[in-house]
Amino acid sequence: MISSLALRENRPIEAQIGRILTEKQLSIAVAESCTGGRIAALLSSIPGASAYFFGGIVAYKTSVKSKVFGGVRGTDYESLCRE
Numbered sequence: 001m002i003s004s005l006a007l008r009e010n011r012p013i014e015a016q017i018g019r020i021l022t023e024k025q026l027s028i029a030v031a032e033s034c035t036g037g038r039i040a041a042l043l044s045s046i047p048g049a050s051a052y053f054f055g056g057i058v059a060y061k062t063s064v065k066s067k068v069f070g071g072v073r074g075t076d077y078e079s080l081c082r083e
Helices: 002-008 013-023 038-044 062-069 077-082
Strands: 028-032 053-058
Touching (some): 013 038, 028 038
Parallel strands (some): 028 053
16 A cells, blocks of 8 residues: 555655545554654654654664563564674
């Protein structure tokens, strides 16, 4: 769906997501790890984003993910070993 959105409009994907959420009276919040808050930054960069964007949490380290989210499903053992 996302790739088809990008092809239909000559606007950034975050603006298209905002338009769709506004039209459908939906909201969004994000929990991020390896994206380091970039998704939240993009979503909140659109004027009027507070109408649909509630916020985000970035938990990068596995131990922080466990504390913040109450456990981590599908633990990525490679990243755990690096910690």
